[in-house]
Amino acid sequence: MDQNNTVTLIGAGLTGSLLAIYLSRKGYDVNIFERRPDMRKEKISAGKSINLALSSRGLRALREVGLEDVIMENAIPMKGRVIHALDKSLTFQPYGRTKEQVINSVSRRLLNSVLMDNVEKLDKDKVKINFKRKCIGISFKDSLLRFEDSATSEIITVNTDGPIIGTDGSASVIRNEMINIPGFNLNQYFLDHGYKELTIPPGENNSFQIEKYGLHIWPRKQFMLIALPNPDGSFTCTLFNPFKGINSFSYLDSEEKVEKYFLKEFPDVIDLIPNLTKEFFTNPTGHLVTVKCFPWHVSDKALLIGDAAHAIVPFYGQGINAGFEDCRIFNGLLNNEEVSWEKLFIEYEHLRKPNTDAIADLAIDNFFEMRDKVADPKFLIKKKVEKLLEKKYSNFLSTYSRVTFNSDIQYSEAKRKGEIQDKILEEECYKVNNAEDIDLNSVIQKINKLMKNNG
Numbered sequence: 001m002d003q004n005n006t007v008t009l010i011g012a013g014l015t016g017s018l019l020a021i022y023l024s025r026k027g028y029d030v031n032i033f034e035r036r037p038d039m040r041k042e043k044i045s046a047g048k049s050i051n052l053a054l055s056s057r058g059l060r061a062l063r064e065v066g067l068e069d070v071i072m073e074n075a076i077p078m079k080g081r082v083i084h085a086l087d088k089s090l091t092f093q094p095y096g097r098t099k100e101q102v103i104n105s106v107s108r109r110l111l112n113s114v115l116m117d118n119v120e121k122l123d124k125d126k127v128k129i130n131f132k133r134k135c136i137g138i139s140f141k142d143s144l145l146r147f148e149d150s151a152t153s154e155i156i157t158v159n160t161d162g163p164i165i166g167t168d169g170s171a172s173v174i175r176n177e178m179i180n181i182p183g184f185n186l187n188q189y190f191l192d193h194g195y196k197e198l199t200i201p202p203g204e205n206n207s208f209q210i211e212k213y214g215l216h217i218w219p220r221k222q223f224m225l226i227a228l229p230n231p232d233g234s235f236t237c238t239l240f241n242p243f244k245g246i247n248s249f250s251y252l253d254s255e256e257k258v259e260k261y262f263l264k265e266f267p268d269v270i271d272l273i274p275n276l277t278k279e280f281f282t283n284p285t286g287h288l289v290t291v292k293c294f295p296w297h298v299s300d301k302a303l304l305i306g307d308a309a310h311a312i313v314p315f316y317g318q319g320i321n322a323g324f325e326d327c328r329i330f331n332g333l334l335n336n337e338e339v340s341w342e343k344l345f346i347e348y349e350h351l352r353k354p355n356t357d358a359i360a361d362l363a364i365d366n367f368f369e370m371r372d373k374v375a376d377p378k379f380l381i382k383k384k385v386e387k388l389l390e391k392k393y394s395n396f397l398s399t400y401s402r403v404t405f406n407s408d409i410q411y412s413e414a415k416r417k418g419e420i421q422d423k424i425l426e427e428e429c430y431k432v433n434n435a436e437d438i439d440l441n442s443v444i445q446k447i448n449k450l451m452k453n454n455g
Ligand SMILES: Cc1cc2nc3c(=O)[nH]c(=O)nc-3n(C[C@H](O)[C@H](O)[C@H](O)COP(=O)(O)OP(=O)(O)OC[C@H]3O[C@@H](n4cnc5c(N)ncnc54)[C@H](O)[C@@H]3O)c2cc1C
Pocket: 010, 011, 012, 013, 014, 015, 016, 033, 034, 035, 036, 047, 048, 049, 051, 052, 053, 054, 133, 134, 135, 136, 167, 168, 169, 170, 171, 172, 173, 195, 238, 286, 305, 306, 307, 308, 314, 316, 317, 318, 319, 320, 321, 322, 323
């Protein structure tokens, strides 16, 4: 790189901490400013969700920096979806074609703490996390940052030398400051659903009260409950409900209503969440937003990475997988020492933008799939046919497999190919009542032909 050797990061969340490790391994000095206190020392929330589903893209980046094993030691593999019907019956839908193809439930706190520990293990003179420094403004022209000390409210101005990278998440201050730059486009789309976390505590002797190795889903059309396992035997449940209307967060305004609602809609869960009403009224209700913006950079001064550039809804379990993939791709571009920061930023955003747009769209689609379709007989036939095709033809991959288990396949390619094969599968499945009635050979030929015609 032909310019300054210090990179300033705003946000020591998951993306910022991993990026700091990558940058420092390439010889850059890294100065990170984080709004929150140090989560390893103070009892604060680790962020948006207690746990996360980590899959091949995220793990690939962690492997590159030598941290995959330590994270996986504390992860719980989830082999498939466990669907809870209203009549309490269970259906298991495996995720992958092999037993290795699982997604992993990982504690957000642990992941962020391990990353921060490893940032601090690096040369202390060259890499530093400054906690309780909330960025409140930036002058791109002068590379000047303004911070508020979140403990004392003191305002601090910092003059930076090299580029500033906004890894400050979906409500990015750096992105908000870009709004004033002509040519910067921003699109924010909030779902009319929000989310709330609830807990199924461990059973006796830290046992798991429901299937340990699964991602549990209670699909109920307009709303949905999911649960991911934690190593201590507990499950973190996330309730996705509309903000308004019947059975919405605003409707459920009394203990009686909440209990009645759970009894009716989630009859096999209510006894497993002893603090249901307390948690329901204490835990915050979060918003779900998709952010698309462009360009992601301001000359050679600043760049957005992770949720700051492309926040997505959590229904494909890909937000941080995409953020970690950002870091890996960015790191790959740092190899060319002749290139200026600005050229690198432009190359990076052109590589990533089509892919993060694709996963943003797939995540929204998956919201409707998880909420409305996982209990729909035609959808279940289609899923079964996909599994049969995956089993019989090694070259057939479902969109979910491409996204989740194949980090060599770009998100945009996964989406494009998925649309082609979905069209055929939907047409074929519409005609039958059983997956076994489908002529797999004829279906795969149609898919292959259409794929060939579409490049
Ligand atoms: C309910 C829910 C469930 C999810 N589940 C999954 C999942 O299963 N799998 C998955 O891959 N993804 C999941 N995601 C998405 C994932 O959480 C995000 O993609 C990921 O957290 C993005 O990481 P980030 O570091 O870019 O941003 P963030 O995690 O938001 O981190 C941003 C950091 O910047 C700091 N910061 C913010 N503003 C400032 C400021 N002004 N000054 C200084 N510091 C600042 C914050 O304190 C934070 O530390 C989920 C999201 C939600 C909401």
